[in-house]
Amino acid sequence: MAKSQRYIEIMDTTLRDGEQTSGVSFSASEKLTIAQLLLTEVKVDRIEVASARVSEGEFDAVKKITKWAKAKGLLNKVEVLTFVDGDVSIHWMQQAGAKVMNLLTKGSLNHLTHQLKKKPEQHFAEIADVIKRARKKGIECNVYLEDWSNGMRHSRDYVFQYLDFLSTQPVKRIMLPDTLGILIPSEVFEFVSETVKRYPGIHFDFHGHNDYDLGTANVLEAVKAGAHGLHLTVNGMGERAGNAALASSIAVLDDFMPQVKLSVVEKSLYSVSKLVETFSGFRIPVNKPVVGENVFTQTAGIHADGDKKNKLYFSDLMPERFGRQRKYALGKTSGKANIENNLQQLGILLSDEDLKKVTQRIIELGDRKEVLTQADLPYIISDILDGNALEAKVTIENYVLTHSKDLNPSVTLKICVNGEVFEEHAQGDGQYDAFMNALKKVYKQKKIELPQLTDYAVRIPPGGKSDALCETIITWSQNNRDFKTRGLDSDQTVAAIKATLKMLNTLQPQ
Incomplete structure (x- = not known):
């Protein structure tokens, strides 16, 4: 890693926050498989795998993951969301074999006052007690500031009062969630910058949601502002509009933030995306950046022609980076060059006259809104050549x-x-x-x-x-x-x- 680069930790929370997607529930075996792929193939730095005390199924899943992770020397990369509940969450974690807890606390005065109905000093004292108990049991502590984004907007004094307190506690990371996905990029930069500058010795993670479709943009601004880690999910899974998406965020940071270093293997992003899609039943939109089926497919004939002549429609976002291939769709806008590219990939050479007939047939089918693939092409050719003989x-x-x-x-x-x-x-x-x-x-x-x-x-x-x-x-x-x-x-x-x-x-x- 170059001296000018700083390392950004990637924590994947597909198995915890991502599983809060409506209608999604992973089995224990599915969770284990996804966890293994994320840590060994995708190579994220950490994974958040469950919430403590939720169900027997969660408990069994965490036990399977921690058993495997311990055998592989990866146990410190497995994290569990816990609560300010004395020994209860800690005992659950001990039974499940987990060693890193992400303690959920209140990052806005509004949440503290109306949900917990407590004063800051009371909340802080209870948090200190849980941290002390966890440390005695050999459990490492990170702390979430739930609703931190609203806290920075409306009760900044409380947020900094709380962070002043946390700076005295033995916590490894402090996590800053935009819980409701309300921030715009300029606010993310402002809030993270101010926080990082005020507490230069603390590791801060940014946890973005995508309610305004700004998840990836906010991730970029958080890193620019000095965040040390990011929380992401495969396919952008999560409550409501989901979380900042793993694949999109990695691609953006790799291409536009050369001053940072990431551990994630780009070529594994598509395979984990398809696996999570299969296990979750949460279908990926075909136009979803990086992992959608259509995002490396050219349809317009003029684009195919430009690619053939001098790669005129190529960008740094090349499909090969993600273990994928560029495709040329067959439809009414395909044009001769698009079809020729497909024929070349199939090793088929046609006369100009036959090529015109094939192109016309594809245009006719496209006008009827039919979706064609390269696999359909030999059948169209065979049908046309067969008809030519009569x-x-x-x-x-x-x-x-x-x-x-x-x-x-x-x-x-x-x-x-x-x-x-x-x-x-x-x-x-x-x-x-x-x-x-x-x-x-x-x-x-x-x-x-x-x-x-x-x-x-x-x-x-x-x-x-x-x-x-x-x-x-x-x-x-x-x-x-x-x-x-x-x-x-x-x-x-x-x-x-x-x-x-x-x-x-x-x-x-x-």
Whole structure:
């Protein structure tokens, strides 16, 4: 670490504050797995894993984590939220095997007066008693100043009176939470700066919430102001709008604060994000910075073209830093360059004419709000190349498919066969069956017997989106010869109609 750099501790509180996300509850085994990943792979400095006295499940989870951490020499990195309750929380921690407590106290006069209904001196005396008891049991103490942000806004004299008292106590860290996520960046800088300058020998952590979507910005300002540590959560989990997000905060600090040093491994941020998403059921928005599925995906064709020519739309926020890859989405704004980038990744080379056809098909699907992936691309190409081999002597001019309650599905079909237009209506057991019945009426007039349908299969591209494309493969039999035709569309019946149209053009004399 360069002499000019100062070290910033990262404390992850996903397993404590993050678990307060509405509807989220981790099992003991899930908590252990997340704790292990955070400390050994992501390499955060500390983890806050539970609140004391909450439940048997919390107790079992903490015991599992502390047992593992002790065996790995990491027990001092595992912390538990405790309360000003004499020996009660301390006894809970001893039974759970924890050695570091984060004592929850009142950081604003408003909370002290209206929630505890106590005077500052009484609160301080009770805190001193808990700290003394914990120290006797070999438990290290950090102290939270709950509602510190409102305290600095409305009762600053009380906050400094309290900090004067804490400066006389054997505590390792003092934690400054923006409990309700009310601060703007300029206030964070002002409040943290004043606090750090006034107490230069104390380690201060900043604990930000995201109620105004300012969590990451406030983290940056806290570090600029001299904070020594930060509290973050995976995926920004937490009460209400959540806490400052781990991945976003690390990326911002790494890129815009070269004067600080962090221990966190960027390449592990995405994997822990996905694990926590799976265990919590708390879905990550696709546009969430760093870990969202779409944040390294270019959709606009002009962007793909610029990337191809000179990486014109690249920034320092490169996906490889986080163990991810840049993608080029397929949609109505994709453009030729975007599709070419995808083809290059697949090792596929197309003629200009075929590339134009593929581009047009993707634009058409995009206009219908279909979501395409790279995995869909070979199917589109195959469908287009397959169609290129046929001369379209039969064209479907129009059709209406109907499906109503208590009525048989029906089709009205308008079709052109060798320049002759026919229109027929038929019903069937399903929409495609109705389509085939109408088609048989047309070909009966032409005195042409259609092949027999012997198999009908539908599949989606592996890795593709089920609502984007499906491929219908129909096997036909005629004159002791079996052959297959394929159709591709977002609608299964339409895909089957396209496969049938290929069959009709295959039958026509050249």
